[in-house]
Amino acid sequence: MNISKKLHENALQFGDKPAYYFLNTQSSYRELDAAVSKFADALTKMGVHKGDHVGLLLGNSPHFVIALYGALRAGATVIPINPIYTPEEIGYILNNGDVKVVVGLDLLIPLFEKMSAALPKVEQVIYCETPKQDDQEPLDITKLSVYPKLKSFTSFVGSGSHLFEAPELQEEDVAIILYTSGTTGKPKGAMLTHKNVFSNAKDTADYLKINETDRVIATLPMFHVFCLTVALNAPLLNGSSVIIVPRFSPGDIFTITKEFQATVFAGVPTMYNFLVQFPDANVEDLKSLRLCISGGASMPVALLKSFEQKFEVAVSEGYGLSEASPVTCFNPLDRPRKPGSIGQSIVNVENKVVNELGEEVPVGEVGELVVRGPNVMKGYYKLPEDSAHAIRDGWLFTGDLARMDEEGYFYIVDRKKDMIIVGGYNVYPREVEEVLYSHPSVVEVAVIGIPDENFGEAVKSFVVTKKEDNVTTEMLVEFCKEHLAKYKVPSSIEFLEELPKNTTGKILRRSLKDKVLNA
Structure with a gap:
């Protein structure tokens, strides 16, 4: 089975039911x-x-x-x-x-x-x-x-x-090649087979209970794997209607949700931040939604709680990457959801946390997240050595640092390459970002490591605050000292009007690092 063949079967089953809405058509x-x-x-x-x-x-x-x-x-x-x-x-x-x-x-x-x-x-x-x-x-x-x-x-x-x-x-024929963002060099083409694409769309749709009664908002860019699987392929496989939105605008999302009585919204944390900050927005604006899905980057716990309290709709945070078609984890809908967690392995996909030798680490310990399942790519296009390094013994090494709790919920600690080492101590940017996000005046934040003569690296924060609040560096540093060990506290804080983002709304730490290095 493949997604195009399944669409044909659904045409015979659903006939005149809307497959998509787009503007006035x-x-x-x-x-x-x-x-x-x-x-x-x-x-x-x-x-x-x-x-x-x-x-x-x-x-x-x-x-x-x-x-x-x-x-x-x-x-x-x-x-x-x-x-x-x-x-x-x-x-x-x-x-x-x-x-x-x-x-x-x-x-x-x-x-x-x-x-x-x-x-x-x-x-x-x-x-x-x-x-x-x-x-x-x-x-x-x-x-x-x-x-x-x-x-x-x-x-x-x-x-x-x-x-x-x-x-x-054939199920092993290559269906889609997704070029990764290439933050560490030229982008690489992840080869996804028909089996990869179909299985992940089906397993995601079933896990999130997406069915023919749903109307799913597709405002994430379709050329990105998050939208491609979660907001396009998964709904069309299970007979839903897709509401195609050309570009994200918080005001438009509120209008479209009401007009079409949308039931599912998928977005990245930045989008949720814009929706929470939108003037005069209230619980009635998203009343028809039964589920919100977050992915693409880790969602700050403070933001998740603010969104859910304001709009009274659950957010299920998940995890994925292009090389895995992309979804590997989601917070379950029928069991307790844990804020800050990417959830549990979806059906047919295995996740585990390993050390440098590829050995599974004890519960609670930090290591690299690896993935196995029918969703894992065939390899990188024309790059056999990179493919062999990424996929070992059937396991895809994600490059993300994670830990797992006793109930099988996974937590992304940070990108392996983003970890900051201060005087021999590991500092995970996300931990510092979570603290700063919990400050009532902070709208957005990104943390990076910068060179330091004494400690090798130091913690630097880029912060966007509410315009009406007169927040100073000293205020935020003191706030961090209350919640973080001394070596984790930012040595410098820079205030920006906005943070650099890619087309999906993901904050670009790499751009901020380049900004510092080229200063």
């Missing part, structure tokens, strides 16, 4: 399935064969859903790419990923024109029309050198047949 399962088949047929006629690579440079839209499921139905491997990456970043992934066909926004056509010579492997570009501003100069694509490679999405889908017969796919 909607599409039934039957209509979506027909569009997917047309796209797959048109791709095949274009010369895309089983195993060829199709890149998606798209935001949240029906185009993304149709292209994703259509390419998979044709037997192609899909490579989702953030459309706001720099030309250099986009070019690297397209070339390294051996992309044959690109489906992208029409806004990117000038980029393809400029980079045409640098992208010899890209044979065709299917562009998706976007609304034009009144003062925007129209682009005459017929005058471009890449014009012979260009096809509009609408006409392309229209050229295909809904009677397309999909090729036979």
